[in-house]
Amino acid sequence: MADQRLGRGPWTGCAVLFLQSLSPGVNLLSLYKDRQRGKFIVFKVIKLTLIDSAGGLGGYEILKVHDADPFLGVEVKFEEVSACQQFLESYSSGAVRQSLSQHAGRLLALPQEFSVETQLKASTHTLDLSLDKLELCLQHIHLAQPERLRDEEIDQLEQQLQTEALGPGPQPAPPSQEEAPLPSNCFKFQNKVFEDRMLTAADVQSFSNAVGRQWKSVGRALGRSCRALKGPAIDNLAYEYEREGLYEQAYQLLSRFIQAEGRAAKLSRLLRALEDCKLTGLAESLLDASPPPPPRGEN
Incomplete structure (x- = not known):
């Protein structure tokens, strides 16, 4: 393994x-210079990517976003070789x-559709020229x-991104007043309330486009509550659709989940699996396609 050959130390x-x-x-460069709102939106795009x-959230940090006209430069420090390796694999695959x-x-x-040109450098080395040599890039x-x-x-x-994700801090309830229960068709995700619903074809497509190599981890998380995805089911899917690629493997995973669970194949279950795998960016994408919840206390 690459991480073993590069050493086990820090x-x-x-x-x-x-x-x-x-x-x-x-x-993107002009947007990032817009302190009103553009800077934060561009940063959020970079962070979610x-x-x-x-x-996930660990193994790296953004050190600086700077003007490299006509490019916007994003300097990233990697603190774990596994995170760096996964990023390189994602970058190489598109x-x-x-x-x-x-x-x-x-x-x-x-x-x-938004189209973007990218370049990846480490010091004076343009890594785009040697993406087929993973260890050299590392x-x-x-x-x-x-x-x-x-x-x-x-x-x-x-800090702003974290505040937005978590929402305002919990407010103390008035004396002798209990919090209203969630409607039966709603669920909480990162301290916010969303309306639950069955997974749609658009959800399956969005998931399959974005999850990449993490589809197996999500499948195993779903398998904790779905009999059809337990045991060797995930590895069997990987083998069966290996030639078709990651998109088809992820697509077949969710299709099998929906087929097995029927009306119980809910958005909330997929989001819990994504959260377990630290794929919060993909979870947010799916949530943005969800309708707002009904008023609290109504069923």
């Missing part, structure tokens, strides 16, 4: 992801561009140690 490295919009009327492509396009199109409310990133601590601006954006 592992860090640094890479810079360069982004340039190819969509007319959308300039990293969550999707590096396998999943990073796909995730960027999906999140930017959704958060910027674009009428057409070595370049490992040798390109970060030269700075995280910018204060990034700290503020991370």
Whole structure:
């Protein structure tokens, strides 16, 4: 394994992801310079993409987002070789561009598909030229140690993102007043209430487009409560649809879940599995397609 050959001690490295919009009327660099709202939206797009492509919230941090005209440069420090390796695999397969396009199109409310050009560098090495040599790319990133601590601006954006995700802190209930129970058709996710519903074809497509290699982990999480996905079912799916690729494997996973569970194949169950696998970016994408919940206390 690559992580064994690179050593078991503390592992860090640094890479810079360069982004340039190819969509007319959308300039990521200009948007990021807009302190009113553009900066935060662009940062959220980048953060959600990293969550999707590096396998969760841990193992890396954004140090700086800077002007590299005509590109927007994103300096990332990797603290775990596994997160770096997963990011490189996602980048090589095109999943990073796909995730960027999906999140930017959704958060910027674009009428057409968002297209983006990317470049990945470690120090003076352009990693796009050697993506077929994973260990070489890992070595370049490992040798390109970060030269700075995280910018204060990034700290503020991370704080803002966390506040938005968690919502306002819990308010004390009035004396002798209990919290109203959730309606039977609703569920809580990250302290917010959403209306539950059966999974749709659009959900299956969105999941299959974005989940990448993590589909197996999600499948095993779903398998804790779905008999059809227990035992060797996940490995059998991987083998059966190996030639068709990751999209088809993920598509067949959810299709089998829906077929086995029927009306019980609910959005809330998929979101719990995604949360278990730290795929919060994908969970947010699915939630954005959900209708708002009914008023609290009504069924």
